[in-house]
Amino acid sequence: MPSRRRYLAAVGAAGVPLAGCSYIHGSPSADEPPEAGVDDPPEPRSDxxxxxxxxxxxxxxxxxxxxxxxxxxxxxxxxxxxxxxxAGSAYREPVAADGRVYHCFTDLSAYDADDGSELWRHPDVETTPVVRDGVVYAGAEGRLLALDAETGDTAWELTLSENESVGVPALFPGEGLYVPVGEAVYKIDPETNGVEWSRDAFGRVLGPPAYVSQMGCAFATEAGYVYLLGHDGTGFGRWSLPAVPEAPLTADVDALYVNCLDGATYGIDMERSPRLDIDWHAETGWASAGIAVHQFVYTTGTNGLRAIDPDSGDSLWEYDTGDWRWTAPALGRDTLFVGGGRLYALDPTPGSGTPDQPAVRFEKSFHGRVGPGPVLDDGTVYVIAQTGERTYHLLALE
Known part of the structure; x- marks a missing residue:
């Protein structure tokens, strides 16, 4: 019997609306890229x-x-x-929403998406933010901040710790904010600024937590554990990894994926969660900036770009993007965008190029490495790239 993930992939490929990211199976060839949806862009994905x-x-x-x-x-x-x-050591990628681009290094800067002019700067922010409905939520030393997206002014702040930095928050619409703080996760009501619950974990939490279908949130810790909590804080599962996680995990409909410092990416099938076993691992190298998932699992880093079967962990294809680990794949319009030695746009459909590699839509070179990023928003690719011997820029490409 096919897994729920496989079923949803098949339904999407058949053309039943799973809104948002264009479908990967059956996409046009690299010579015939998908038509633009300027007048009728896809709705956000319901899954x-x-x-x-x-x-x-x-x-x-x-x-x-x-x-x-x-x-x-x-x-x-x-x-x-x-x-x-x-800065060349700026290893956080930007986020973009509502005509603004946000990037955090030693502080958080907001730029106009049209021309790149700086709109405001907040000195206390220490994390990548999450932006929703005109509010920017971000972590600071011991505090969670809610900032006005237009002005950068503080709408409210909540002290959560006296000695721990607040990590990258996650916002689950209709559920609230899930915030890592040291070895704990807090659930915050953004309307009241109140703490609904907190749960301790073993090891510092690598945030942000990831939403898992209707079950709750999942996260990894530096002690090598993966946790699954319900929206009321109830513990549903805990898995022990063989190595320290390298980056926050990614969730699919019924699976979790996490990259570790042993150079492997691990897959957990929650349909078989009572076993509390790791289902597979793939030798991917370090993928420090995150994992992409839609029908297949995509990693990039010290071993280049890989497409992985989500049920078995088998490699579907590989592509040489260099060994830069501060980039991650981004999926949009039937295309896989990724950095590394340059900026690549690839057709991720198996067999689109040679049997072992994807077809190339385009490549763009800079002086040196590309990433953090890319990220996609409103017809624009945002990425940090080395533009000179000692210069690095956040670039808006269209």
Whole structure:
């Protein structure tokens, strides 16, 4: 019997609306990229909670799946619209929502998406934010901040710890904010700013937590554990990993994926969760910036780009993007965008190129490495790239 994940993939491929990210199976060839949906862009995907058609959080949506509904994503080449200089050690990717682009290094900056002009800067923010309905939620030293997206002014703040930094928050629409703080996760009501519950974990939480279907949230810790909690904080499962996780995990309909410092990516099938076993692992190298999932699992990092079968962990194809681990795949308009040695746009359909590699839609080179990013929003690719011997820029490409 096929898994629920396989069933949803088959339904999507058959053309029944799973709104948002365009379907990967049966996509046009690299010579015939998908038509733009300027007048009728796809709706956010109904199977990805928190998908709002924008790249408004780490991993794009509440499941950290790095898939966006953007019918205008550029698939046949890009030109630069603007650039803003950033530090070479800026390893957080931007997020974009409502005509603004946000990037956090030593503080949080908001830029106009049209021309790159700086709109405001907040000195206390220490994390990638999540943006929703005109509010920017972000972590600071011991505090969760809610900022006005237009001005950067503090709407409210909530002290959660005296000695721990607040990690990257996740917002599950209709459920609330899930916030990692040291070795604990807090659930916050964004309307009242109140703590609904908190749960301790073993090891520092690698945030943000990921939404898991209707079950609740999942997260990994630096002690090598994966936890699954219900929306009321009830513990549903705990898995022990053989190595320390390298990045926050990604959730699919009934599965979890996490990359570890032993150079492997691990898959957990929650349909078989009573076993509390790891179902498979794939030798992917370090994938420090996250994992993309839509029908298949995509990783990139020290071993280049991989497409992995989500049920078996078998490699479907590989592509040489170099060994830069601070980039991650982004899915939109039947195209896989990724950095590394350059910016790549690939047709992820198995067999689209050679049997062992995807077809290339386009490539764009800069002076050096590409990433953090790319992320996609409103027909634009945002990415950090090395633009000179000692210069790095956040770029808007269209």
């Amino acid at each position: 990805l909670h928190g998908a709002d058609g924008e790249w408004s959080s780490f991993g794009c949506n509440a499941s950290n799946a790095r898939a966006v509904g953007d019918g205008r994503a550029p698939v046949d080449g890009v030109a630069e619209r603007w650039r803003v200089e950033v």
